[in-house]
Amino acid sequence: MSVSPTLIAQLAILGFVFFMLLNSAAIMVYVERKVAAKIQQRMGPTLVGPYGMLQPLADIIKLMMKEDLRPKAADAILFTLAPIIAATTAFTAFAVVPFGAATTFWGLLPEPISLQIADINVAVLFVFAITSMGVYGIVLAGWSSNSKYSLLGALRSSAQMISYELSYGLALASVLLLAGSLSLRDIVNAQSGAWLGVIPRWFIFLQPVSFFIFMTAGIAETNRAPFDFPEAEQELVAGYHTEYSSMSFAMFFMAEYINMVTVSAVATDLFLGGWHGPFLPESFGWIWFLLKVSAILFFYVWMRWTLPRYRYDQLMQFGWKALLPLSVVNLLVTAAGVLYFGA
Amino acid sequence: MAHNLVFFYGFAALAVVSTLLVIAQPNPIYSVLLLILSFVALAGLYVMLDAPFVAVTQIIVYAGAIMVLFLFVVMLLNVSHEHAVADNQAASDGGGPTVRWFGAILAGVMAVELVWALNRSRSVGAALAGAERETAWSVEEIGRILFTRYGFAFEATSVLILVAMVGSIALAGRHLSGKKAWRR
Numbered sequence: 001m002s003v004s005p006t007l008i009a010q011l012a013i014l015g016f017v018f019f020m021l022l023n024s025a026a027i028m029v030y031v032e033r034k035v036a037a038k039i040q041q042r043m044g045p046t047l048v049g050p051y052g053m054l055q056p057l058a059d060i061i062k063l064m065m066k067e068d069l070r071p072k073a074a075d076a077i078l079f080t081l082a083p084i085i086a087a088t089t090a091f092t093a094f095a096v097v098p099f100g101a102a103t104t105f106w107g108l109l110p111e112p113i114s115l116q117i118a119d120i121n122v123a124v125l126f127v128f129a130i131t132s133m134g135v136y137g138i139v140l141a142g143w144s145s146n147s148k149y150s151l152l153g154a155l156r157s158s159a160q161m162i163s164y165e166l167s168y169g170l171a172l173a174s175v176l177l178l179a180g181s182l183s184l185r186d187i188v189n190a191q192s193g194a195w196l197g198v199i200p201r202w203f204i205f206l207q208p209v210s211f212f213i214f215m216t217a218g219i220a221e222t223n224r225a226p227f228d229f230p231e232a233e234q235e236l237v238a239g240y241h242t243e244y245s246s247m248s249f250a251m252f253f254m255a256e257y258i259n260m261v262t263v264s265a266v267a268t269d270l271f272l273g274g275w276h277g278p279f280l281p282e283s284f285g286w287i288w289f290l291l292k293v294s295a296i297l298f299f300y301v302w303m304r305w306t307l308p309r310y311r312y313d314q315l316m317q318f319g320w321k322a323l324l325p326l327s328v329v330n331l332l333v334t335a336a337g338v339l340y341f342g343a
Numbered sequence: 344m345a346h347n348l349v350f351f352y353g354f355a356a357l358a359v360v361s362t363l364l365v366i367a368q369p370n371p372i373y374s375v376l377l378l379i380l381s382f383v384a385l386a387g388l389y390v391m392l393d394a395p396f397v398a399v400t401q402i403i404v405y406a407g408a409i410m411v412l413f414l415f416v417v418m419l420l421n422v423s424h425e426h427a428v429a430d431n432q433a434a435s436d437g438g439g440p441t442v443r444w445f446g447a448i449l450a451g452v453m454a455v456e457l458v459w460a461l462n463r464s465r466s467v468g469a470a471l472a473g474a475e476r477e478t479a480w481s482v483e484e485i486g487r488i489l490f491t492r493y494g495f496a497f498e499a500t501s502v503l504i505l506v507a508m509v510g511s512i513a514l515a516g517r518h519l520s521g522k523k524a525w526r527r
Contacts, residue, residue: 078372122395122482129402136379136406139413143372158410165407182396182482 006113014117021094025257026056032301039305066246071145074243078144083244083251086137090258093130096123097265098185100275100286114185115286123184124172127266128165131221134259135161138223138240141252145243153239156312160220160227163319168217170327171210174334175203175270184266188274202273209330211271213323215296218263220319222256225304227315264296265289350391358384371416379409396482 030045030053037044045052070079100115120126135158142154179187193201204211220227236242241252268274272292275285310318361381365374382405389398489497 075372078376120395122399125396125399125403129399129406132403132406132410135410136376139410140376155414158414162407162410 006111009113010117013113013115017094017117018091021091021258021261022254024261025254026060028257028260028297029056029059031297032304035298035301036305039302060250063246063250068246068248069243071147071243073146075144075146078140080248082137082141082144083248083255084137085140086134086255087251089130089134089137090255090262093127093134093262094258094265096120096126096184097262097269098188098274099265099289101282116185119183119185122182124176124182124187124270127262128169128172131259131262132161132165134255137252137255141244142240145240147243149236149238149242150240153236153242157223157240160223160315160319163316164217164220164323167213167319167323167327168221170324170331171213171217172270174207174210174331177331177334177338178203178206184269188269188276191273192276194278200273200277202271204271207271207330207334209326210334211267213327213330214267214271216323218267219300219303220315222259222263224256224260224300226307226309228309260297260300261293264293264300267296268292347391351388354384354387354391357381358388372413375409375413375416378412379405382409396485
C-alpha cells in the first residue's frame with residue numbers, strides 16, 4: 001500500500017497546528033506576564049532560563065504535579081467533562097482557519113496544498129458554531145462544581161455569550177456581503193492586491209466599524225479584560241474554574257488562550273488580508289499572517305493591563321443598546337453599498 | 344463506501360440513543376445536554392449528505408437555544424430529579440389520566456404525521472439526483488428558495504416567533520407592570 005505525499009503533508013500540517021496551538025498558550029502566558037510587568041514597571045519572570053523564558057515550562061510541570069481535586073458535592077461526570085469540552089472546542093475551531101497560501105513545500109509535492117487543516121465552504125459559520133459550543137464547557141464547569149462562585153461565573157458567561165454573539169454574527173455578515181463567500185480562503189483571496197498601488201486591499205479599510213465590533217465582541221466571547229466577568233477575581237474568587245485544580249484547571253487556562261489565538265487568526269483572515277502583504281513573496285505569506293496575529297494578541301494583552309473591568313450592568317447595556325444597534329446599522333449600510341456599487 | 348456506512352450508523356445510533364435518553368433519564372440537566380448531543384449527531388448526518396451549511400446552521404441555532412433552556416432549568420427548576428415535580432403537578436391538576444390520554448393521542452398524531460412526512464420526503468429525494476442535488480444544497484440556492492418559493496412560510500414563522508416573544512415578555516412582566524418595571 002502506497003501513501004501519497006499529499007496525505008503525509010496534510011497530516012504534518014495537522015500535527016503542526018496542534019503543536020503550535022499548544023505552544024501558543026505557553027508563549028502567551030509568558031508574553032502576558034512580561035508585558036504586564038513592563039506596563040507596571042516590574043521585571044516579570046527572570047529566574048527560569050534566559051529572560052525567564054522557561055517559566056511557562058516550569059508552570060506546566062508544577063500543574064502536572066498537583067493533585068486533581070474534586071469537590072464532594074460536584075456532579076462527577078459533568079465536572080470531568082467540562083474542561084474536555086472547553087479544550088476540544090478551542091482546538092476544533094482552528095481547524096478551518098487558513099494561515100498561508102497554497103504551497104508545494106518547495107517542490108516536494110506533486111500539486112500544491114493549502115496551508116490549513118480543512119477548507120470547507122462554510123468555514124466562517126463553522127468557527128461561529130464551534131465558539132458558541134465552547135461556552136458549554138464554562139457553563140457546565142460552573143454548574144457541576146456545585147459552588148456559588150462557579151455558578152455565578154457560569155451564568156455571567158452565558159449571558160455575555162448570548163448578548164455578544166448577535167453583534168459578532170452581524171459584524172461577520174457585513175464582511176461576508178463584501179466577499180460574497182463563506183469560505184475563509186476565498187475571503188482572504190478577495191483582499192489581495194492594493195488600491196492605488198499603496199493601500200492594501202484589506203477589508204478593515206472598507207469595514208472599520210465592523211472590525212471594531214468584531215474585536216469588542218471577540219474580547220467579550222473569550223472572557224478577557226475589560227470583559228472578564230466570568231472570572232472576576234475580586235467578586236467571584238476565580239469564577240467558573242474556582243473548584244478546578246491541576247491539569248483540569250490548565251485545560252480551561254489553555255482553552256482561553258487558544259480561543260484568543262483563534263479570534264485573532266479569524267480577524268486577520270477577515271479584516272487584515274490574511275497572508276497578503278507587501279515586500280514578501282506569496283510563499284512567505286505565513287510570516288505576514290504570524291505578524292498580524294501577534295499584533296492583535298499584543299493588543300489583547302495591552303488592553304487587559306490598561307483598562308479596568310466594566311461593571312456587569314454596563315456590559316449588558318453596552319452590548320444590547322450600543323453594539324447591537326451599531327452592528328445592525330453597519331450591516332444595512334454595507335448591504336446598500338454592495339447593492340449600489342456592485343460586489 | 345464502507346466507511347460512509349460506518350459513520351452513518353454511528354451518527355444514527357448516537358442520535359437515536361441520546362434522544363431516547365433525553366426522556367428516559369430523570370435529571371433535567373442531563374436531558375438538556377443529551378438533546379444537544381442528539382443535535383450534534385444530526386449535524387453529522389447532514390455533513391454526510393453533503394449539506395455542511397445545514398449542519399452548521401443547526402449547531403449555531405440550537406447551541407444558543409439549548410443554552411437558554413439550560414439556564415431555564417438551572418434558574419427555575421433547580422431539581423436534580425424530575426419525579427417529584429411531575430407527580431405533584433399531576434396531583435394538583437386533579438386529572439392525571441386525562442392528561443395521559445391527551446398525551447397518548449398527541450403522540451399518535453405525531454407518529455402518523457412522521458410516517459406521512461417520511462413517505463413524502465422519499466419522493467422529493469428521488470426527484471433530486473446527481474448534479475442537481477449538489478447545487479440544491481449550496482448556500483446560495485437555499486437562500487434563494489427560502490426567500491422565493493417558501494417566502495410566505497418563512498415570514499409566517501418569523502411572525503409566529505415574534506408573537507411568542509411578545510407573549511412571553513407580557514407574561515413575565517405582568518407582575519411588575521404597576522412598578523418601575525420598564526425603568527431601564
